[in-house]
Amino acid sequence: MIRRPAWANSSVEMQEYYDHYWGFPVHNDQKLFEMLSLELFQAGLTWQTIWKRRAAFEQAFANFVIEEVATFDKKKIEQLCADPTIIRNRRKIEAVVNNANVILQLRKKNITFNDYIWQFVGGKAQRLVLTEGENLPAQTRKSQEISRQMRKAGFKFIGPTIIYSFMTAVGMVNARLE
Template sequence: MTMKVKRPTWADTSPAMQDYYDHYWGLPVHDERFLFEMLSLELFQAGLTWATIWKRRLAFEEAFSDFLIEKVAAFSPDDVDRLLANKRIIRNRRKIAATINNAQVIYKMQRAGQDFDDYIWSFVDHHPQRLILKPGEPLAPWTMSSKKMATQMKKDGFKFMGPTIVYSFMTAVGLVNARL
């Protein structure tokens, strides 16, 4: 007998969103490359739907050198031009520049001996924060925790990190556990 996975309404809108919820969303992530990928995809989502971004995930991975932090940190103006010409991804100069900048910030952290994983998880004292939603209750667009995290990330040099993007990232990588 197969057990039916309990999902929020948004996760039942397509097979891709079902797969995303079942295998990614809200599960604690400690892989620095994947944390960077999700941070980048979340900033590309701004003003768009997650389904729009997720269906382009492979194109983003290809365009951004599999989100290898050191490689993206070394992207040049020619790489920016290449990305702006890539019709398979979201071609927004500010988002592309922010992704490269954020890779540079993370790479600088790593070279100074600080793990990006430790940095990210320090915002929740290294333990997922549990959020219980009532059936059909939507996630808040941001929280005081995401506002605090976004403010610190900006101070540390990250770009395009508002409280809404940060909260979406927090729930995506399991810093906040809102799974049903």
């Protein structure tokens, strides 16, 4: 039987997310980009809201194919701002397109997004042990540092809270209950 934190038992979708996605190390550029994008859309909202719309986000953002998203122009951004199936926040949409372009710039330097993001934890998941009922911190010194470095690299809409949520989602921080 899988032990889950309270948030993961709040709905069938959250159980599915926890059981099959959350906290497992991700090393695929496209999946990392997708999770970073979904995390930035979550800002100010619940994760359940975003996860329920995941299929719509995938369709709207070309399955998060980095090369495709990087080509989105003003017309495409306008279309996305009018799409009721996703979160229609222009700053967030523009940040996703910007971030795809930053990842392509990293690739020109022979740096994959996977290598870039995992370097911050030495390529190895960091273990966080929580006691029963203890909540994840909203951010850490490490997420603050990563957020600063990513902003310097050109990424947008990646504050320390978004980054810490991303880190736990993609397994850079392993906070799963054992």
